[in-house]
Amino acid sequence: xxxxxxxxxxxxxxxxxxxxxxxxxxxxxxxNRFFWVWIRQPPGKGLEWIGxxxxxGTIHYSPSLRNRITISGDMSKNQFSxxxxxxxxxxxxxxxxxxxxxxxxxxFYWGQGTLVTVSS
Amino acid sequence: xxxxxxxPSLTVSPxxxxxxxxxxxxxxxxxxxxxxxxxxxxxxxxxxxxxxTSNKYSWTPTRISGSLLGGKAxxxxxxxxxxxxxxxxCLLYYNADRVFGGGxxxxxx
Numbered sequence: 581x582x583x584x585x586x587x588x589x590x591x592x593x594x595x596x597x598x599x600x601x602x603x604x605x606x607x608x609x610x611x612n613r614f615f616w617v618w619i620r621q622p623p624g625k626g627l628e629w630i631g632x633x634x635x636x637g638t639i640h641y642s643p644s645l646r647n648r649i650t651i652s653g654d655m656s657k658n659q660f661s662x663x664x665x666x667x668x669x670x671x672x673x674x675x676x677x678x679x680x681x682x683x684x685x686x687x688f689y690w691g692q693g694t695l696v697t698v699s700s
Numbered sequence: 701x702x703x704x705x706x707x708p709s710l711t712v713s714p715x716x717x718x719x720x721x722x723x724x725x726x727x728x729x730x731x732x733x734x735x736x737x738x739x740x741x742x743x744x745x746x747x748x749x750x751x752x753t754s755n756k757y758s759w760t761p762t763r764i765s766g767s768l769l770g771g772k773a774x775x776x777x778x779x780x781x782x783x784x785x786x787x788x789x790c791l792l793y794y795n796a797d798r799v800f801g802g803g804x805x806x807x808x809x
Contacts, residue, residue: 627738693745
């Protein structure tokens with residue numbers, strides 16, 4: 581059973597770059613079986629798809645965030661990360677990492693989420 | 701970017717049946733959008749209920765089903781239970797994009 585855990589700073593200053601790693605246990609991320617996914621949810625609001633990357637190189641970034649985000653993997657640590665640049669108060673949210681299988685099984689594993697606050 | 705629309709809120713009586721829908725600004729929702737449905741209760745991580753329009757997971761209650769209905773993806777709860785009270789989100793796949801709906805708050809009352 582795959583398990584995911586986000587980590588990173590709970591507080592980021594405006595205009596800085598947010599960096600969030602997602603550690604994966606119970607399996608390896610260097611596989612073509614799933615996408616590495618980031619989703620966020622502002623407090624009291626709905627879910628927003630940030631982006632997803634497939635090990636094969638396929639990238640899907642939200643058009644509204646495309647210019648500010650990078651999703652990448654670190655195979656040596658078995659983790660993938662989100663970088664979001666030039667953050668503002670609008671980026672304050674719970675950030676979830678997830679794995680979305682691409683093999684027809686529909687499996688979708690979620691991390692527990694981490695709250696990121698943007699404040700000076 | 702496409703906009704995915706859901707009813708903001710619905711109410712169902714215990715034991716009743718309710719259908720939540722998920723529409724797309726680009727036109728009819730089809731199986732090619734691979735509709736997913738998620739359930740989120742307060743303070744919890746979303747839980748996946750349905751994938752690829754109508755496929756269930758082992759943990760998906762039998763009273764919950766997914767379909768395409770009138771050009772939209774639909775989630776039907778038959779015999780609603782108090783524990784079904786939650787926010788339900790649909791997710792649609794577009795060629796190079798994935799978009800969540802705004803969510804439907806379901807009240808069982």
